[in-house]
Amino acid sequence: xxxxxxxxxxxxxxxxxxxxxxxxxxxxxxxxxxxxxxxxxxxxxxxxxxxxxxxxxxxxxxxxxxxxxxxxxxxxxxxxxxxxxxxxxxxxxxxxxxxxxxxxxxxxxxxxxxxxxxxxxxxxxxxxxxxxxxxxxxxxxxxxxxxxxxxxxxxxxxxxxxxxxxxxxxxxxxxxxxxxxxxxxxxxxxxxxxxxxxxxxxxxxxxxxxxxxxxxxxxxxxxxxxxxxxxxxxxxxxxxxxxxxxxxxxxxxxxxxxxxxxxx
Amino acid sequence: xxxxxxxxxxxxxxxxxxxxxxxxxxxxxxxxxxxxxxxxxxxxxxxxxxxxxxxxxxxxxxxxxxxxxxxxxxxxxxxxxxxxxxxxxxxxxxxxxxxxxxxxxxxxxxxxxxxxxxxxxxxxxxxxxxxxxxxxxxxxxxxxxxxxxxxxxxxxxxxxxxxxxxxxxxxxxxxxxxxxxxxxxxxxxxxxxxxxxxxxxxxxxxxxxxxxxxxxxxxxxxxxxxxxxxxxxxxxxxxxxxxxxxxxxxxxxxxxxxxxxxxxxxxxxxxxxxxx
Numbered sequence: 194x195x196x197x198x199x200x201x202x203x204x205x206x207x208x209x210x211x212x213x214x215x216x217x218x219x220x221x222x223x224x225x226x227x228x229x230x231x232x233x234x235x236x237x238x239x240x241x242x243x244x245x246x247x248x249x250x251x252x253x254x255x256x257x258x259x260x261x262x263x264x265x266x267x268x269x270x271x272x273x274x275x276x277x278x279x280x281x282x283x284x285x286x287x288x289x290x291x292x293x294x295x296x297x298x299x300x301x302x303x304x305x306x307x308x309x310x311x312x313x314x315x316x317x318x319x320x321x322x323x324x325x326x327x328x329x330x331x332x333x334x335x336x337x338x339x340x341x342x343x344x345x346x347x348x349x350x351x352x353x354x355x356x357x358x359x360x361x362x363x364x365x366x367x368x369x370x371x372x373x374x375x376x377x378x379x380x381x382x383x384x385x386x387x388x389x390x391x392x393x394x395x396x397x398x399x400x401x402x403x404x405x406x407x408x409x410x411x412x413x414x415x416x417x418x419x420x421x422x423x424x425x426x427x428x429x430x431x432x433x434x435x436x437x438x439x440x441x442x443x444x445x446x447x448x449x450x451x452x453x454x455x456x457x
Numbered sequence: 458x459x460x461x462x463x464x465x466x467x468x469x470x471x472x473x474x475x476x477x478x479x480x481x482x483x484x485x486x487x488x489x490x491x492x493x494x495x496x497x498x499x500x501x502x503x504x505x506x507x508x509x510x511x512x513x514x515x516x517x518x519x520x521x522x523x524x525x526x527x528x529x530x531x532x533x534x535x536x537x538x539x540x541x542x543x544x545x546x547x548x549x550x551x552x553x554x555x556x557x558x559x560x561x562x563x564x565x566x567x568x569x570x571x572x573x574x575x576x577x578x579x580x581x582x583x584x585x586x587x588x589x590x591x592x593x594x595x596x597x598x599x600x601x602x603x604x605x606x607x608x609x610x611x612x613x614x615x616x617x618x619x620x621x622x623x624x625x626x627x628x629x630x631x632x633x634x635x636x637x638x639x640x641x642x643x644x645x646x647x648x649x650x651x652x653x654x655x656x657x658x659x660x661x662x663x664x665x666x667x668x669x670x671x672x673x674x675x676x677x678x679x680x681x682x683x684x685x686x687x688x689x690x691x692x693x694x695x696x697x698x699x700x701x702x703x704x705x706x707x708x709x710x711x712x713x714x715x716x717x718x719x720x721x722x723x724x725x726x727x728x729x730x731x732x733x
Contacts, residue, residue, distance in 0.1 A: 253626050279626045290494060291676040292619055300616045304627030309609060336674035356627060 204231040206276075206360050206390050207252065212261035214244075214251050220259070221247045225415045229360070234382070234391045235417075236405035238398070243412035245394045246282075249364055252392075253279055266359060275304065278353030278389075282364040283346060288338035294348050295333040298324055301355025323354040327381060343374030350381065354389075361385065363393040367400065379404045465699050470586050474705065477588040478691025480596040481648045482665070484603050486684030488645040489666035490676060491638055495618050498663050500537045500639065503552045505646045505658035507533035507559025512580050513566030522580065523592075526650060530643040533559055538639035542632060583654035583706025585695065592651055599644050606641060614638060615676055652691065653706040664713040665690065668720040690716065 207229035215221040221244040229235060239245050250256035251263060254270035265273025278301070301323075302316040324330040327347040337345065346366060353361055366382070367375035379400050382391055386406075395401055401408055409417035465471045492501050511529030515522030533555060540551045567574060579587065607614065616624045617634045625631045642662075649658045669682030694709030701708075 255622065255625065274626055275628060277626070279623060281620070281622060287494070287496075289670055289674070290619060291490075291670060291674045291679045292615065293675065296615065297619065300612075300619065300623065301627065303612055303616050303624070304629050308613065308630070312612070338674065352623070 205229065206231050206266055207392070208262075208264045208267075209252075210262050212251065212258050212263060214247060214256060214258045221413065222251070222415075223413045225261070225411075227409070227415055227417055229390060229392060230419070231359075231390055232386065233419075234386045234404065234406040235393065235409055236401035236407075237392065237394050237409045237411055238396065238401060239411035245411050246364060248411060248415075249362060249394065252362060253277065275356070276359040278356050278358030278361045280346075280349045280353045280361065280363040280366060283342060283349075283369045286338075290336075290338055292337050293333065294324070294329060294335050294337060294340070295320065297337050297348055298329075298333075298351045298355055301352040305356065319357070320351075320355055323351040324348075326354065326385075327351045341370075341374075343370040343378065346370060346378055347381070350378075350385075354385070358389060360390045360392065363391065363395075365394055365396065367395070367397055375400065462696060465696070470588075471695075471699065473588045473590070473593060474585045474695055475692065476593055477585055477596060477652055478695055478709070479688050480593065480600055481645075481652050481661070482687030482691055483600045483684050484596075484645040484648055485661050485687045486665050486669070486682075487603060487607055487680045488641050489662045489664075489687075490670065490680045490683055491614065491618060492642065492662050493666040493670055494676070495638070497541070497639075497642075498659060499549060500534075500541060500552060501642050501646065501662050502659045503537050503556035503559075504530050504533045504639070504643055505650070505655045506556050508643075508646060508650065509563035509580070509655055510559040510561075510566070511563070512577075513563030513570075516574060516577075517566040517570040523595075523647065523650075526580070527643075527647050529559060530646050531640065534639040534643035535636060538636050542635055579654070580650055581654050581656055582704060583650070583652050583657065583709075585652045585691075585705045585709075588651055596648055596651075599648055603641050603644060606637065610634060610637060611677075653709055657706055657710045660710045660713060661687065661690075664717045668717055671720055671724045686713075686716070
């Protein structure tokens with residue numbers, strides 16, 4: 194696992210340098226440096242309020258940075274974001290919303306053509322392919338509100354895939370689904386990772402230890418060294434990531450055994 | 458009953474009223490569906506009440522109050538739409554302030570204008586029985602414009618309504634689409650003003666779409682259902698108001714409101730049946 198990234202030609206898809214961002218005068222992100230290489234599968238953790246969602250917003254061009262630079266596929270975010278397939282966190286939504294699985298997925302094609310253009314046969318072919326990929330083609334006529342949480346998450350992944358992205362950006366993809374369904378979603382992501390770079394925010398340490406290639410920890414500042422193992426002492430001091438909690442009792446450890454953790 | 462309707466339709470004003478009811482139902486059903494799924498009933502109410510300022514200005518400066526209502530509702534729609542989009546907090550407070558100020562401006566303008574203001578009440582409570590041919594033609598035109606715009610931008614309107622953030626990220630012009638929507642709401646409000654009056658506009662904008670949306674999970678068919686329901690409510694309401702000599706706008710709203718309450722009961726019954 195560790196040696197994998199050195200076998201690839203390291204083409205950077207996202208380059209963040211000395212990024213500062215926040216709301217009003219309050220900086221949420223401080224001096225973030227992050228280079229994401231092609232075909233990586235990064236799991237990003239960190240405490241609530243640590244800036245995970247803020248970082249996603251900056252990468253998607255939804256929030257301007259106050260300092261520093263962000264490039265996606267070598268372009269500024271406003272144009273580079275068309276290479277990003279975004280899978281939002283599942284939030285409360287209107288279960289009566291009159292839209293079908295097919296229509297939601299096809300929204301991924303909308304930005305690919307200008308206004309006043311109808312969806313083409315090619316669009317429909319792509320939508321069919323991505324729905325098959327996430328195993329939701331049979332339910333394409335279902336209203337989105339009639340799906341389970343896991344099924345809906347698959348549709349959102351399909352919608353992101355329909356944009357023909359180089360990078361998938363996922364915000365807590367399994368926040369509201371049960372563990373079995375989570376695993377099937379992570380299996381799907383791992384499959385997709387053969388062709389697409391993935392950057393995922395997650396609290397799910399089990400998943401991060403099992404499925405991702407590299408791990409980062411974000412608490413205002415980012416700790417990321419293109420590795421899967423993070424030194425716990427540094428993490429605890431600088432990033433307040435709950436090391437003992439998350440490394441305990443997990444078969445594939447993210448962190449080496451933390452000396453002294455048990456004595457406390 | 459058939460005879461009574463035939464008798465009523467011998468009057469030109471009743472034919473006009475019926476036609477006006479059918480015409481506004483088209484705009485109401487289509488735009489109402491967007492209002493309901495976007496949850497912008499409050500903005501729609503604000504647009505309707507702010508339109509009163511334009512009516513007052515028309516009286517004061519001596520031009521057709523309907524033109525003033527169009528101008529004020531457009532300004533209110535764009536202003537409230539922008540506030541909703543740009544301010545993160547308290548947008549509802551700001552919209553509420555604009556709502557009240559539009560209404561207050563109308564009242565002060567009318568205070569300042571001289572002369573007898575007989576038909577003032579008709580803008581507040583509707584006057585479907587006095588719709589002139591020119592207004593019918595305006596309604597036909599507005600229906601046509603709304604239909605055309607919705608057909609052209611159906612995909613974008615659906616995407617922005619469903620998930621604004623995703624639409625933004627895929628570079629759909631979300632702001633422009635949103636302002637297009639509030640503009641169409643303003644047009645619809647002005648049409649509805651004639652039929653049910655400004656105060657009851659929200660009811661006609663939301664009730665047909667809300668009922669339809671309870672049973673239909675496809676936006677196009679939800680709109681179609683809302684249009685048909687709106688036509689039924691205006692026609693039945695009109696007939697009841699004619700035969701019982703009641704205010705037509707209020708009667709139409711009561712018919713629609715009763716239907717909505719019934720639909721909630723039917724829906725609850727269906728849900729229970731599904732579960733057992």
